[in-house]
Amino acid sequence: MADRGLEDLLAVLESDMLLAYDRADSDALVRLYKRAAILKEQAGDIDAACFYFTHAYVFALEAGNAESEPLLGKLVQYGRDAYPANR
Amino acid sequence: MNVHAKNPSNDDDMEYLSDVLKDVNLAKGLPNRHYVDPATFEIEKKHVLFANWSGIGFGKDIPEHGDANPIDFLGMPLVAVRDKDGSINVFQNTCRHRGMTLVQEKGKLRGTFRCPYHSWCYGLDGRLVTTPHVGGPGHNTHEDIKRDELGLIKIRSYVWRDVIFVNVSGDAPEFEVYAAEALERWKEYEQPFAHGGQVSSFKLAVKTNWKLAVENFCESYHLPWVHPGLNSYSRLEDHYHIEEKGKFSGQGTLVYKQLRGSDGQVFPDFENLSRQWDEGAEYITLYPNVLLGVQRDHCFAIVLEPKSIDETLEHIELYYTPKGASATDYEAMRNKNAELWKTVFEEDVFVVEGMQKGRKGEYFDGGKFSPAMDGPTHMFHHWVATQIEKGQKVDT
Numbered sequence: 001m002a003d004r005g006l007e008d009l010l011a012v013l014e015s016d017m018l019l020a021y022d023r024a025d026s027d028a029l030v031r032l033y034k035r036a037a038i039l040k041e042q043a044g045d046i047d048a049a050c051f052y053f054t055h056a057y058v059f060a061l062e063a064g065n066a067e068s069e070p071l072l073g074k075l076v077q078y079g080r081d082a083y084p085a086n087r
Numbered sequence: 088m089n090v091h092a093k094n095p096s097n098d099d100d101m102e103y104l105s106d107v108l109k110d111v112n113l114a115k116g117l118p119n120r121h122y123v124d125p126a127t128f129e130i131e132k133k134h135v136l137f138a139n140w141s142g143i144g145f146g147k148d149i150p151e152h153g154d155a156n157p158i159d160f161l162g163m164p165l166v167a168v169r170d171k172d173g174s175i176n177v178f179q180n181t182c183r184h185r186g187m188t189l190v191q192e193k194g195k196l197r198g199t200f201r202c203p204y205h206s207w208c209y210g211l212d213g214r215l216v217t218t219p220h221v222g223g224p225g226h227n228t229h230e231d232i233k234r235d236e237l238g239l240i241k242i243r244s245y246v247w248r249d250v251i252f253v254n255v256s257g258d259a260p261e262f263e264v265y266a267a268e269a270l271e272r273w274k275e276y277e278q279p280f281a282h283g284g285q286v287s288s289f290k291l292a293v294k295t296n297w298k299l300a301v302e303n304f305c306e307s308y309h310l311p312w313v314h315p316g317l318n319s320y321s322r323l324e325d326h327y328h329i330e331e332k333g334k335f336s337g338q339g340t341l342v343y344k345q346l347r348g349s350d351g352q353v354f355p356d357f358e359n360l361s362r363q364w365d366e367g368a369e370y371i372t373l374y375p376n377v378l379l380g381v382q383r384d385h386c387f388a389i390v391l392e393p394k395s396i397d398e399t400l401e402h403i404e405l406y407y408t409p410k411g412a413s414a415t416d417y418e419a420m421r422n423k424n425a426e427l428w429k430t431v432f433e434e435d436v437f438v439v440e441g442m443q444k445g446r447k448g449e450y451f452d453g454g455k456f457s458p459a460m461d462g463p464t465h466m467f468h469h470w471v472a473t474q475i476e477k478g479q480k481v482d483t
Binding site (some may be wrong): 047048049051055057060061062072078081084085 | 153196197199201205206216219
């Protein structure tokens with residue numbers, strides 16, 4: 001039942017993501033993908049979490065959103081991205 | 088008609104430019120193929136426009152950090168972007184992954200470039216920042232994707248007098264060397280200036296080869312015939328040639344009169360100019376395609392965008408002192424000044440379009456220059472011919 005609840009939450013988030021895409025609202029996409037990532041992370045599905053973290057990170061980079069740093073930190077923590085050499 | 092005249096357009100001799108390279112009194116102009124032949128247009132693109140410092144746009148179009156402007160330069164996709172420190176970078180507007188165009192339309196980048204295809208992200212300095220899912224879903228690195236080797240291709244660029252110049256080939260001398268004589272000649276004008284706003288920006292689409300717009304701009308010979316209004320106060324004998332071989336050419340006037348507003352007011356002058364500029368003004372073409380003018384109270388820059396062998400888009404921008412550009416007191420004068428210049432440039436359209444049509448004449452041989460009056464025009468032809476010969480030598 002817990003999984004069912006998670007999937008329902010994700011379905012709502014993904015529906016909101018589509019609306020955010022329609023509005024080209026990068027900041028909303030950062031927020032929604034990050035929430036989805038955290039839900040998957042808490043459920044122990046790190047691959048799925050990193051998929052969502054990646055999208056949150058990309059939209060944060062595009063928007064100049066300060067979330068990009070901690071999101072990159074998450075991805076690096078899981079070995080999924082790298083800090084720039086001259087950081 | 089002399090039907091036995093040699094048809095110069097059929098002359099495939101590699102030495103066909105030798106007549107252009109003679110002294111002005113003996114020279115002929117560039118032959119027809121340089122105005123009507125698409126294959127020669129491609130040669131000019133490579134050896135004249137890409138091999139040198141060409142104008143592609145203006146800094147005023149990207150005034151703030153993150154402003155990006157995609158520019159099609161002779162079919163090559165470029166993007167000019169204003170970085171955090173105020174500098175302008177020009178990149179090939181092509182993602183290093185699948186060659187997708189990165190920036191589709193003018194706008195503001197708040198963070199990075201994001202390719203709309205697979206979302207590879209690049210910093211405003213061109214650095215490749217991330218490559219999402221490149222190692223599989225949720226894996227953004229791969230040992231064979233070396234980000235430090237996959238940044239955006241940077242095109243050499245330099246901004247002078249608000250014009251964004253690029254050297255696509257990457258091997259022209261540094262701009263400060265390339266344009267040293269022009270920079271020195273107009274060093275008094277190296278001071279703050281500002282664009283006059285929307286009314287001071289206009290474009291003319293002209294059915295002519297880009298070089299004919301240069302050639303017409305370089306010489307004062309036509310002024311009393313084509314611009315009789317201009318020459319009611321600026322006579323032919325009040326003009327002089329500007330000739331810097333291999334660099335730029337143009338004309339100067341000794342009788343520049345300031346525009347006066349309805350109550351006699353004039354635009355504020357640029358600061359600390361020498362007496363030469365009290366009634367002096369100069370107009371040069373910095374080869375290949377940038378036309379510039381300076382006067383005591385305003386200046387202009389024109390970028391000639393070659394759209395095809397016989398189509399040119401003239402991008403014309405007027406600038407003033409910061410006060411002259413923005414103060415509402417001068418708004419009516421800015422409008423009037425823009426209208427005056429527009430009239431002058433429009434008066435030239437029938438000439439440059441007429442010369443283009445004339446070059447369909449099979450027996451036109453490039454034309455005979457007036458040694459007294461056409462020096463600056465011949466100097467441009469000589470420079471183009473030199474670039475073609477130099478480039479062909481490298482190619483062979």
